[in-house]
Every structure is written in C-alpha cells, then in structure tokens.
Amino acid sequence: xxxxxxxxxxxxxxxxxxxxxxxxxxxxxxxxxxxxxxxxxxxxxxxxxxxxxxxxxxxxxxxxxxxxxxxxxxxxxxxxxxxxxxxxxxxxxxxxxxxxxxxxxxxxxxxxxxxxxxxxxxxxxxxxxxxxxxxxxxxxxxxxxxxxxxxxxxxxxxxxxxxxxxxxxxxxxxxxxxxxxxxxxxxxxxxxxxxxxxxxxxxxxxxxxxxxxxxxxxxxxxxxxxxxxxxxxxxxxxxxxxxxxxxxxxxxxxxxxxxxxxxxxxxxxxxxxxxxxxxxxxxxxxxxxxxxxxxxxxxxxxxxxxxxxxxxxxxxxxxxxxxxxxxxxxxxxxxxxxxxxxxxxxxxxxxxxxxxxxxxxxxxxxxxxxxxxxxxxxxxxxxxxxxxxxxxxxxxxxxxxxxxxxxxxxxxxxxxxxxxxxxxxxxxxxxxxxxxxxxxxxxxxxxxxxxxxxxxxxxxxxxxxxxxxxxxxxxxxxxxxxxxxxxx
Numbered sequence: 001x002x003x004x005x006x007x008x009x010x011x012x013x014x015x016x017x018x019x020x021x022x023x024x025x026x027x028x029x030x031x032x033x034x035x036x037x038x039x040x041x042x043x044x045x046x047x048x049x050x051x052x053x054x055x056x057x058x059x060x061x062x063x064x065x066x067x068x069x070x071x072x073x074x075x076x077x078x079x080x081x082x083x084x085x086x087x088x089x090x091x092x093x094x095x096x097x098x099x100x101x102x103x104x105x106x107x108x109x110x111x112x113x114x115x116x117x118x119x120x121x122x123x124x125x126x127x128x129x130x131x132x133x134x135x136x137x138x139x140x141x142x143x144x145x146x147x148x149x150x151x152x153x154x155x156x157x158x159x160x161x162x163x164x165x166x167x168x169x170x171x172x173x174x175x176x177x178x179x180x181x182x183x184x185x186x187x188x189x190x191x192x193x194x195x196x197x198x199x200x201x202x203x204x205x206x207x208x209x210x211x212x213x214x215x216x217x218x219x220x221x222x223x224x225x226x227x228x229x230x231x232x233x234x235x236x237x238x239x240x241x242x243x244x245x246x247x248x249x250x251x252x253x254x255x256x257x258x259x260x261x262x263x264x265x266x267x268x269x270x271x272x273x274x275x276x277x278x279x280x281x282x283x284x285x286x287x288x289x290x291x292x293x294x295x296x297x298x299x300x301x302x303x304x305x306x307x308x309x310x311x312x313x314x315x316x317x318x319x320x321x322x323x324x325x326x327x328x329x330x331x332x333x334x335x336x337x338x339x340x341x342x343x344x345x346x347x348x349x350x351x352x353x354x355x356x357x358x359x360x361x362x363x364x365x366x367x368x369x370x371x372x373x374x375x376x377x378x379x380x381x382x383x384x385x386x387x388x389x390x391x392x393x394x395x396x397x398x399x400x401x402x403x404x405x406x407x408x409x410x411x412x413x414x415x416x417x418x419x420x421x422x423x424x425x426x427x428x429x430x431x432x433x434x435x436x437x438x439x440x441x442x443x444x445x446x447x448x449x450x451x452x453x454x455x456x457x458x459x460x461x462x463x464x465x466x467x468x469x470x471x472x473x474x475x476x477x478x479x480x481x482x483x484x485x486x487x488x
Contacts, residue, residue: 047183228399
C-alpha cells in the first residue's frame with residue numbers, strides 16, 4: 001500500500017506536500033521531523049481512515065439530513081446540530097482494521113519510549129488547513145496526556161467528530177466548503193512532560209521588526225501562555241548577532257501540569273516563582289531553530305515549544321499572517337505622545353486610540369461594552385471576541401504578546417496593551433484613557449487629538465483559531481454573523 005492509500009503514516013513518512021492526507025498540522029510535524037528539528041515522535045491517522053469510517057457507518061445521509069434543516073445564522077440551532085452530529089459520530093464503531101492499526105501504532109510508539117502505555121497528545125488536523133485562508137487551522141479538538149489503546153482510539157473518534165463543532169460548521173457554510181469533502185487526520189504524538197513551554201515568533205509580532213525574534217516562556221504546559229492566565233518571561237533576540245536584546249522576567253504563581261484526568265492547575269513552588277524559566281542560551285537556541293523554520297518555509301513562523309529536563313522539543317509551527325495588517329496600522333500611526341505614561345504594559349497590537357473605560361472581567365457582562373470604548377480586563381477568552389470587535393482598544397492585567405488578547409487584537413486591528421498588572425484597579429468605568437499598543441504606554445485622558453484614527457483591519461486570521469480554545473456563543477448575540485463579522 002502506498003502512502004496515498006495508508007490509514008496510518010509515521011512522521012518520518014510525511015512531508016509538507018501531504019496536506020491532503022494529514023492536514024496542515026500533520027504535514028508540518030512530518031516536515032519538521034524530516035528536517036531534523038527536535039519533534040517528539042508520532043504518527044498520523046490519515047484522512048483516509050476518517051472517510052472509511054464515515055462510509056462504513058453510512059453517516060453521510062444522516063448528517064446531511066440534520067444539516068439540511070439547520071439555520072446556520074442561529075446560534076441555538078447551530079449548537080443543537082453540532083451536538084446531534086457529534087453524538088452520532090461518537091456512538092459509531094470504528095472499522096476493525098483501522099482500530100487495530102491505531103492500537104498497533106500506539107503500542108509501537110510506547111515500545112520506543114520503553115513504556116507500556118506512553119502518554120500522548122491527540123490532535124485534530126483538518127485537510128482544509130492548507131486552503132488559502134487557512135480557516136480550519138486549530139478549530140478541532142486536542143486531548144493531552146492520553147494513555148492506553150482504547151482511550152487513544154476513542155480520542156481519535158472525538159477528533160473526527162470535532163469537524164462538526166458549531167464553530168467549524170459555521171466556517172464551512174460561510175466559505176462554501178463541502179462538508180463531506182473535508183477530511184480529518186489525527187496526529188498522535190508522544191507528550192512532552194513540560195517543565196516549561198512557550199511560543200516563538202520569528203519576527204516581532206507588534207512592530208514587524210524582521211531583525212527580532214520573540215521567545216515567551218511559562219512554567220508548565222503552554223495553554224496558560226495562550227489563555228493569558230499568566231504573564232510569560234520574554235526574550236527578544238537580535239538576529240544580526242544572536243544576542244539577547246531585551247529580557248523581561250515575570251513572576252508566576254500557578255501553572256498547568258499533567259494529571260490523572262489529563263491536566264490540572266497547581267501552584268508554582270515558591271523557590272521558582274521569581275526564577276527565570278529558561279536561560280539566555282536556551283532562548284537563543286530556540287530562536288535559531290525558529291529562524292531555520294522561517295527560512296525553510298520562506299515565511300515568518302509562530303512556533304510552539306516545550307522543554308523537559310533541559311531538552312527542547314518543537315511541537316508545532318504555523319505561518320504568522322498578521323504581518324501585512326500590522327504594516328497598515330503602523331504606517332497610519334503618524335505620531336507619538338511625548339508625555340510620561342500613567343501605566344506601562346507590554347505592547348501587543350499596534351496603533352493608538354482613546355476612549356472611555358469599560359471594565360469587564362466576566363463574559364456574562366459583555367453587553368456593557370459599547371462602540372468606541374476601551375475594554376479593560378484581567379484577561380480575555382474567546383467569549384470576549386464580540387466585545388473586542390466593538391471597542392477602540394484593549395488593556396489587560398495579565399498575558400504577553402502571544403496571549404489570546406494579543407493575537408485577537410492584532411487580528412482585528414485593535415490597539416492592545418497586555419500585562420499591566422494593575423489596570424483593572426487603577427481605572428474605573430467611564431475614565432477617559434489613551435493607549436499606544438506599539439509602545440505599551442497608557443495615559444489618563446484623551447491625547448489623540450494630533451493622531452489620526454487607526455482603521456480596524458476586519459479580517460479573520462487562523463491564529464484566532466489555532467490554540468483549540470473552547471467556543472461559546474454569548475446569549476445576547478442575535479446571530480452567529482455578529483460573532484465573526486459581516487465579511488465572512
């Protein structure tokens with residue numbers, strides 16, 4: 001059997017050109033593995049297996065009947081449709097030959113690790129991830145710390161069903177994709193017991209400086225860096241001489257770690273709370289691998305890494321696609337404010353704006369946010385996106401340049417400052433403030449009189465979806481289109 005017919009492919013047999021078989025995530029893992037990048041070993045259950053599963057259970061007419069009576073602009077209907085379809089898929093048996101191949105591959109991976117049941121990450125990799133707009137990147141489910149043959153098989157099926165999450169269904173309809181031509185591959189990869197983890201950008205994601213590489217790191221698993229639940233350490237590496245240009249250390253008192261039930265939050269030992277997560281030498285090592293991937297793909301990269309007992313692993317790479325929108329915003333930012341700021345944080349999304357403060361720390365109160373205000377919050381989640389689309393600017397207490405607030409703000413063209421620590425305490429509802437998302441500075445009052453307003457870049461970027469965040473539609477949203485924007 002050749003690769004194009006295979007149900008299982010090991011990373012060593014996968015290349016970037018295999019996106020139709022293993023999706024964008026799987027193709028990048030195989031490409032990096034064969035480049036000699038330190039990628040934890042694993043295999044992909046290919047899209048062939050998914051299509052065979054659908055045909056074996058005659059699921060297409062059952063799913064089509066449900067989709068045909070769904071109004072995709074109504075969140076309640078969309079959620080109900082997603083739930084029905086996923087239940088049907090998750091109750092359907094996997095063909096015996098495919099299940100046996102998955103079990104054999106998992107056992108082989110465990111044997112290589114010298115373990116009876118190696119812990120793995122099971123991720124979704126849709127074959128539409130390589131499309132022009134990459135709208136499927138990261139929309140599927142991810143399961144960490146999965147052990148045992150039966151659990152791996154069940155999680156593979158869960159990944160298959162995640163093609164039909166409400167979020168994914170909405171995009172398929174709006175992009176006019178055929179639901180039954182999109183395949184789902186599932187990378188199964190040895191899980192890294194991360195002492196620390198992080199994200200590397202091979203250009204500065206705020207200033208677009210091509211001579212800088214940003215490396216942000218937290219204790220434990222990497223989910224908290226994306227959620228903005230903790231503020232990461234940040235190294236800025238100068239590409240011209242491979243030195244640390246800037247280092248900002250952040251205290252961290254909680255971390256996400258592996259547990260019997262996948263993951264749990266624990267306290268960081270006091271002796272480590274104010275310690276550096278990685279050395280300068282490790283930051284430079286990460287940056288050099290990042291540049292190697294940047295050169296290989298000929299595009300700026302957003303790279304996820306994990307470190308276990310001093311050993312570095314790269315677990316994902318994807319292109320940065322906000323470079324052009326950042327350039328438009330930076331070009332329009334024609335003046336700086338020559339006044340000492342009242343508060344300073346980390347620059348997260350370029351541009352200068354002002355407005356009245358609205359403080360929201362719970363998504364239940366998103367209806368407080370009005371057009372033209374400045375959203376001030378401890379941190380944002382995907383539930384905050386409707387409010388983030390309305391406001392003139394965003395300020396958070398926690399998070400770094402790779403947090404949800406930062407990524408979504410860049411994506412929407414909204415100026416943002418993160419990691420201020422005290423914004424929710426310093427300001428109150430109705431205060432007039434000005435923020436500069438390029439410098440991380442914040443002032444009381446409106447100081448934008450001499451500065452042109454920044455246009456919002458109404459564009460949906462795959463980075464908005466690529467961390468597998470949970471998605472809920474707020475009850476006050478009248479249609480799903482309100483959530484994602486009219487241009488979809």
